[in-house]
Amino acid sequence: MHTHGDGPGRKQRFKQRLEVLRDSALHHQVREHLSARRWTRRQWIHASLFTAIGVMVATIVPGFSTVVQTPAAAPHAVLALDLPELSKERQAGTVGDSWQIVKVRPGQTLGSLFKDLGIPRETMQRILKNADAKATLTKLKPGTELAFDLPVTGSLRTLRYDRDADHRVELSLAGDTLTEKVVARESTTRTVVLSGKVGRSLNRSARKAGLTSANINSLTDEIFKYDIDFDSDLDADDRFSVVVDQTWREGELISTSPVLAATFTVDGKLHSGFRFSRPNSKPEYFTAQGRPLKKTFIRMPIPYARLSSKFGARRHPVLGTMRMHKGVDYAASTGTPIMAAGDSRVEFIGWQRGYGNVVILNHGRGYTTLYGHMSRTAKLRKGQSVAQGTVIGYVGSTGMSTGPHLHYEFRVNGVHRNPLSITMPPPEPLAGAQLAAYRTYTANALARIRTVENIIYADVDTAPAPATTALATALASKKR
Missing domain, CATH: 3.10.450.350 (Nuclear Transport Factor 2; Chain: A,)
Known part of the structure; x- marks a missing residue:
């Protein structure tokens, strides 16, 4: 309902109309009474009901109209407040x-x-x-x-x-x-053990324990990816412990090192990994026995692809003749990245007859891999060192090809082998003085981890432990 400046006049006119309606209803009832010899009981009830309704409407509606009228805005008052004075130091510009x-x-x-x-x-x-x-x-x-x-x-x-x-x-x-x-600015570096349970989410529990995103990625994508399926193997009670170096300055954590050592207990089975550097090599992770955790070769050097042609005799899709297919084909969209199957050096890069754009990698010990039909290669040069998983090119359909795919060959001393069934060579373990130094390092790291886990999980068999427990125990520190 809208109200305007003539609200009172409008209200008065509304009440007058209701009075007229009420009088008209009463007069109509009287006329019926005079014209009829006598009323029935039903007529008397109807007359009384109409009269009561008329009185109620005349009483309630004007009151409701008054309630919904918009009240006039109250005037605003502006008060002047005194701001606090600047301190003498601020006024004087004291350092x-x-x-x-x-x-x-x-x-x-x-x-x-x-x-x-x-x-x-x-x-x-x-x-x-x-x-x-x-x-x-x-x-x-x-x-x-x-x-x-x-x-x-x-x-x-x-x-x-x-x-x-x-x-x-x-x-x-x-x-x-x-x-x-x-x-x-003095900073302090401390070697700490961060431990926790998987709980509802490994990522959430690990972050709560103090691990960085890079640390978590190392656990799932580098150290334990060959032994643990992080999508299906983990339970809430499985636990992890990680050794890292933390650098603190003026009470603030400013950096966390890569994972130095880690253990993951899954369904009661202990998995471990330790970061160690061979001479003139990048750091990598090893088992407690000194064997590299990283496998020598990746079975499938391309993500999100479908096996479209197997190793063996087949009818060539372009030539139409039966001939040996010396590799396997993975169908994928043009531009899909192709990875190096293992650590290697570039033996050949460029155009090679039916292979089109091709890269050949030499992995040492007589092992080579070939990647053909690329739309383009990565910026590589002959003799360049390439780490496992490095993108070396992209899927295409160059050379003798009927559609975009990767042609992948695996050779041992020049002989083509089926990459899907060949037993991959094990990585070279540590030996001699390297193994001795490594065992000393791992013994110290495991002792630190066990010390922390004995504190956290001492009552694990007798009392339910919380879903996630975090402990950062300083094991050694040094100032810079």
């Missing part, structure tokens, strides 16, 4: 009372940051004349923190930033003088 810490946002530059703070561009140019400041501040990353000493009575007095994890730089401006002060 240390006017620091503003700013965190760089995505897309923000040093120039826009200075502009937002109202600092003249000339001041920024003076600062960038310092070689160290120019090298650091012109390559700002999102999340970087800068501190500005900006007193209310003057311009920028000091700029503070971190040169690296261990050094903080303060640039002080006084007149035409720019003074640089480098402050060493």
Whole structure:
């Protein structure tokens, strides 16, 4: 219902109409009474009912109309509030009372940051004349923190930033003088054991225990991927323990190392992996017996593909003649990445007759693999070292091909073998002095893990443990 300025008049007219209707109803009843010799009981009941309804409508509706009317807006009052006065230190511009810490946002530059703070561009140019400041501040990353000493009575007095994890730089401006002060920031590195149960989610439990995303990926995609199916093997009570180095500075965790050692207990069976470097090689993970956890070859060097042609005699799809198919074919969309089946060196890269764009890798000990019909190869050169899993090219249909697919061959001393059924050579285990050093390292790591697990899971058989338990136990520390 809408109300306007003539609300009272409209209300009065509405009441008058109701009165007229009520009177009309009563007169109609009287006329019927006079014209009839006598009323029946039903007629008397109807007459009484109509009269009661008329009275109720006349009484209730005007009141409802009054309730829904929009009240007039109350006048607003504006009060003047006294702001607290600036401290004497702020008014005087005392050093240390006017620091503003700013965190760089995505897309923000040093120039826009200075502009937002109202600092003249000339001041920024003076600062960038310092070689160290120019090298650091012109390559700002999102999340970087800068501190500005900006007193209310003057311009920028000091700029503070971190040169690296261990050094903080303060640039002080006084007149035409720019003074640089480098402050060493002490950090402490501790070797810790992080342990927990899988619970409802391995990722959530591991993060709660203190592992980084990179640490979790190492567990699932590198260390235990050959022995544990993380989609179906895990139960809530399965547990993990991981040894890492954590670096702390001024009470803040600033970095976590790659996984140094790890154990995963699945259905009562212990799996372990330890990070170790052979001479002149990248670090890799080994079992407790010193055997590499990484397999020598990947069976299927292409993801999301369908086996379209097996190894053996077949009718050639282009030539139409029976001939030996010396590899296997994986049908996939053009552009699907192709990975190196194992650590190797590039033996050949380029165009080779019916193979089209092809890459041949030499894995040593007489093992080579060939990848054909690529739409394009990765930026590789002959003799270049390639790690297992590195993308070496992309699916195509070059050469003698009827559609996009990967033709994959596996050769041993030049003889073609079926890559789907051949027994892959085991990786070379550690031996001699390397194995001795490795056993000493693993013994210490396992002792640390057992110490922590004995504390956490001491009552695991007698009392239900929480779904996820995290413990970071400092085992050794060193200052930098």
